[in-house]
Amino acid sequence: NAGVTQTPKFQVLKTGQSMTLQCAQDMNHNSMYWYRQDPGMGLRLIYYSASEGTTDKGEVPNGYNVSRLNKREFSLRLESAAPSQTSVYFCASTRVWDRDGYTFGSGTRLTVV
Amino acid sequence: AQSVTQLGSHVSVSEGALVLLRCNYSSSVPPYLFWYVQYPNQGLQLLLKYTSAATLVKGINGFEAEFKKSETSFHLTKPSAHMSDAAEYFCAVSPYTGTASKLTFGTGTRLQVTL
Numbered sequence: 001n002a003g004v005t006q007t008p009k010f011q012v013l014k015t016g017q018s019m020t021l022q023c024a025q026d027m028n029h030n031s032m033y034w035y036r037q038d039p040g041m042g043l044r045l046i047y048y049s050a051s052e053g054t055t056d057k058g059e060v061p062n063g064y065n066v067s068r069l070n071k072r073e074f075s076l077r078l079e080s081a082a083p084s085q086t087s088v089y090f091c092a093s094t095r096v097w098d099r100d101g102y103t104f105g106s107g108t109r110l111t112v113v
Numbered sequence: 114a115q116s117v118t119q120l121g122s123h124v125s126v127s128e129g130a131l132v133l134l135r136c137n138y139s140s141s142v143p144p145y146l147f148w149y150v151q152y153p154n155q156g157l158q159l160l161l162k163y164t165s166a167a168t169l170v171k172g173i174n175g176f177e178a179e180f181k182k183s184e185t186s187f188h189l190t191k192p193s194a195h196m197s198d199a200a201e202y203f204c205a206v207s208p209y210t211g212t213a214s215k216l217t218f219g220t221g222t223r224l225q226v227t228l
Binding site: 101 | 122154155156157159215216218220
């Protein structure tokens with residue numbers, strides 16, 4: 001009964017380093033999403049994947065890339081980390097339509113120094 | 114395009130008092146509306162949702178919200194606050210398009226409950 005699993009939970013990067021945030025869901029959901037959460041700004045959509053094999057940009061995609069590896073897994077990559085990417089990152093998934101509501105992972109807290 | 118405005122970034126109530134968290138939305142098509150709760154260092158949990166059925170929606174932990182189209186509002190209420198309700202609450206909107214679209218979140222309201 002894991003739901004949405006994100007790894008790692010915490011990460012510190014130096015400016016210019018790269019890393020991949022992993023997300024996996026075990027609910028047979030079709031759509032998956034990556035959000036970032038910053039104080040006073042709520043959650044902002046970075047990228048999403050409506051179904052396996054498709055990805056689309058959200059509100060704040062610059063500096064990020066994604067891969068929908070299969071139906072279960074959706075990864076977020078930072079190619080060259082910048083201090084502005086210090087944030088809490090959440091992965092979410094939903095069955096098909098948003099009326100089901102999203103199931104969220106517990107987040108990855110990323111600090112770029 | 115859709116958007117959500119949450120009035121009040123911080124709300125403080127006494128234990129046992131009414132909780133009222135305000136949310137107004139903007140959507141060019143009939144919306145789906147959601148309230149999520151986030152406890153410290155955790156992800157978001159769905160509290161309740163409006164998906165064009167009953168306008169008064171009941172959720173978990175005694176919370177409810179009423180969809181008022183004329184006021185474009187979806188305020189969250191609870192008759193009696195409990196200490197365990199202290200958390201951050203997010204309102205979100207999604208347009209009904211029949212296909213996977215995207216939730217747009219408000220900036221959140223932090224609820225403090227005092228003795």
